[in-house]
Amino acid sequence: QGLLQESGPGLVKPSETLSLSCFVSDDSISAYFWSWIRQPPGKGLEWIGYIHHSGDTNYNPSLKSRVTLSLDTSKTQFSLRLSSVTAADTAVYYCARLDWGVGLDNWGQGTLVTVS
Amino acid sequence: QSALTQPASVSGSPGQSITISCTGSSRDVGGNNYVSWYQQHPGRVPKLLIYDVSNRPSGVSSRFSGSKSGNTASLTISGLQAEDEADYYCNSFTTRNILVFGGGTKVTVL
Numbered sequence: 001q002g003l004l005q006e007s008g009p010g011l012v013k014p015s016e017t018l019s020l021s022c023f024v025s026d027d028s029i030s031a032y033f034w035s036w037i038r039q040p041p042g043k044g045l046e047w048i049g050y051i052h053h054s055g056d057t058n059y060n061p062s063l064k065s066r067v068t069l070s071l072d073t074s075k076t077q078f079s080l081r082l083s084s085v086t087a088a089d090t091a092v093y094y095c096a097r098l099d100w101g102v103g104l105d106n107w108g109q110g111t112l113v114t115v116s
Numbered sequence: 117q118s119a120l121t122q123p124a125s126v127s128g129s130p131g132q133s134i135t136i137s138c139t140g141s142s143r144d145v146g147g148n149n150y151v152s153w154y155q156q157h158p159g160r161v162p163k164l165l166i167y168d169v170s171n172r173p174s175g176v177s178s179r180f181s182g183s184k185s186g187n188t189a190s191l192t193i194s195g196l197q198a199e200d201e202a203d204y205y206c207n208s209f210t211t212r213n214i215l216v217f218g219g220g221t222k223v224t225v226l
Contacts, residue, residue: 035215037162044119044220045154045162045205058214094161103152103167103207110161 004095004108012089012115018082022095022108027076029053033098034071034078038091039110046091050098051078085115120145120206120218127224128196136221138189138206144216146187150209153182153191157202165204166191193223201225 008020022034033056036048049059051069059067063082071078082089093113097106121139128134138145138153145151153166164173166182169189179194189208193200206218 037217044203045156045207045217047207047215047217050215058212060214101150101168102173103150103164104154104162105164105167105173107161107163 002109003106004097006093006095006108006111008111008113010112010114012085012113014086014115015084018085018089018093018113018115019079020093020095020111020113021077021079024076024078024097028097029071029073029076029078033100035096035098035104036069036080037094037096037104037107038089039094040088040091048080048082048093087115089113090115120208120216122204122206122218122221124219125222125224127226128193129226130196130198132196133192133194134196134223136191136193136204136206136223138191138208138218140187140189140208140216142187143212144208144210145184145189145206147211148209149184151182151184151189152207153180153189154205154207155202156205162205196225198225 005023012018030053033050033052035050051057066083068081092110094110095108096104151169154162155165156162169184170182
């Protein structure tokens with residue numbers, strides 16, 4: 001069992017909202033930035049956004065209008081909501097720890113979300 | 117924000133050295149030293165290989181090295197081995213503090 005574990009529905013209907021959570025298994029959630037990345041089948045990586053417990057967030061401009069990240073320190077988890085999904089949002093979604101100045105140094109196993 | 121530009125594929129024979137380029141702009145690669153590289157084997161999770169242009173995390177082989185010149189970063193794999201066959205992605209912060217990935221490069225060991 002790694003540091004990060006994604007959870008959420010594997011199937012979402014078009015036009016609905018994709019919701020995923022990432023559980024952080026140690027007490028470091030307040031010490032780092034946390035990020036979401038996705039990878040459509042057979043394609044490359046796409047950064048979605050990051051969040052810090054201070055409230056600092058930043059999003060991929062191409063997804064910004066549809067993405068919301070949140071973080072719950074009491075549950076040691078952070079979450080992704082992506083609204084108005086289409087088939088183009090079908091991808092493996094990864095959560096990852098963003099160590100500022102280092103990079104995405106710890107990744108979850110990824111979860112496949114299919115929009116259909 | 118456009119993706120960083122990487123060659124789709126690079127190949128080499130065992131023992132050789134190969135270099136993967138990652139071209140951006142002054143708004144990303146050329147504007148800071150927060151360039152990182154990731155290795156992804158088929159069906160596996162990406163792994164951080166290089167950070168801050170040329171630093172290796174603990175446990176990463178010294179056969180992997182990174183550099184940057186202007187708006188182009190490079191990853192060099194020396195002494196190419198069969199296990200290096202994978203996809204490689206560069207990544208950079210931009211001047212707006214957002215992240216951008218390259219399109220990925222498939223490395224084939226001949």
